[in-house]
Amino acid sequence: MNSSGLYSELLFGVSVTIIAYICALLIRRKFRWLHPLVTAPILIYTLLLTGEIDYSYYEAGGELVTFFLGPATVALAVPLYKHAIRLKDHLPHLIAGALVGSAAGLVLNALSILLLNGSKEMLLSALPKSVTTAVAVDLTRWLGGTPELTAALTALTGLFGSLIGPPLLRLAGVRGAIAAALAIGAASHGIGSARLLADSEEMGGVSSFSMAACAVFTPLLLLPLHLLIL
Amino acid sequence: MRGFAIIIGFDGLGWLLHTLAGVPLPSHVLGLLLLAAALFLNIVRVEWVEGCAALLTGHFMLFFVPLLVGAIAFLPLIGDSWLAAAVSVTAGTAAIMLATGFAAERLMSRGREKGHEQQRSLF
Numbered sequence: 001m002n003s004s005g006l007y008s009e010l011l012f013g014v015s016v017t018i019i020a021y022i023c024a025l026l027i028r029r030k031f032r033w034l035h036p037l038v039t040a041p042i043l044i045y046t047l048l049l050t051g052e053i054d055y056s057y058y059e060a061g062g063e064l065v066t067f068f069l070g071p072a073t074v075a076l077a078v079p080l081y082k083h084a085i086r087l088k089d090h091l092p093h094l095i096a097g098a099l100v101g102s103a104a105g106l107v108l109n110a111l112s113i114l115l116l117n118g119s120k121e122m123l124l125s126a127l128p129k130s131v132t133t134a135v136a137v138d139l140t141r142w143l144g145g146t147p148e149l150t151a152a153l154t155a156l157t158g159l160f161g162s163l164i165g166p167p168l169l170r171l172a173g174v175r176g177a178i179a180a181a182l183a184i185g186a187a188s189h190g191i192g193s194a195r196l197l198a199d200s201e202e203m204g205g206v207s208s209f210s211m212a213a214c215a216v217f218t219p220l221l222l223l224p225l226h227l228l229i230l
Numbered sequence: 231m232r233g234f235a236i237i238i239g240f241d242g243l244g245w246l247l248h249t250l251a252g253v254p255l256p257s258h259v260l261g262l263l264l265l266a267a268a269l270f271l272n273i274v275r276v277e278w279v280e281g282c283a284a285l286l287t288g289h290f291m292l293f294f295v296p297l298l299v300g301a302i303a304f305l306p307l308i309g310d311s312w313l314a315a316a317v318s319v320t321a322g323t324a325a326i327m328l329a330t331g332f333a334a335e336r337l338m339s340r341g342r343e344k345g346h347e348q349q350r351s352l353f
């Protein structure tokens with residue numbers, strides 16, 4: 001692959017991603033229930049299929065966009081800090097809540113796969129799917145699962161959680177905004193937080209805190225299991 | 231631009247700690263924790279980074295788009311375990327969310343009895 005080929009691939013992938021994202025945001029203005037993270041990937045996938053473009057041609061530009069997940073994750077420290085004064089009273093509860101969320105995530109992910117006779121590969125790949133994608137993929141490599149499968153499951157989990165999260169918690173009678181944001185961060189990581197962030201920086205901040213705390217607690221909880229497997 | 235340089239710098243610091251020092255936490259999470267610590271310790275002033283951070287976190291969804299395109303492409307990998315995967319993604323996620331939500335609400339209401347401020351309702 002020569003350098004001009006790489007350049008055109010990057011340009012294609014990045015611009016297609018951004019244009020699809022903008023279209024998805026515009027579509028949501030008309031249809032509030034259509035999540036941009038459903039619309040945008042479908043738009044791109046449809047374009048690749050109809051244009052008979054190979055997925056690998058999109059991949060380089062896509063990875064460049066995905067790179068910014070790293071700095072964006074680091075940038076979550078800012079809303080976290082800004083709401084620290086408000087959070088200070090609740091800090092022990094938030095930490096305890098996130099610990100419950102991490103444990104519930106591991107137990108229920110394992111249980112749902114085991115009860116339905118999923119393969120061992122599926123079990124290892126699905127186990128960390130409730131934490132933020134970068135962490136989940138790291139953990140799967142560590143446990144011996146399949147990183148691509150984990151990325152897909154993690155993304156779908158986040159998407160599903162961010163779609164059903166607010167109505168589900170409201171129906172179940174979880175009234176507190178902080179408790180709800182914590183639960184959404186614990187069960188559907190950055191994708192759930194991203195949706196809250198778009199509406200309220202404060203709730204997004206709590207949700208991001210929960211996501212970050214779960215990303216710290218989940219590896220620690222998996223440590224004994226990892227020792228058992230080896 | 232200074233904000234972006236600081237944020238990338240902390241991301242890199244997290245990577246160094248993870249890769250070279252072998253800290254068993256994912257590198258971006260380490261970067262997040264380090265930047266938060268630097269903000270609390272007044273090493274980094276919040277005005278330096280808040281503009282760039284708002285831009286990055288405000289478009290968090292954009293950065294997930296390529297992963298989801300990849301997820302569609304990798305769906306056939308799920309193979310025989312598709313039912314388990316589907317139940318885990320839907321019912322499993324809902325159960326985790328409810329368990330955490332109820333636990334957090336109980337923890338919060340205990341805090342409230344001790345005289346903390348009233349929570350506002352979001353939804």
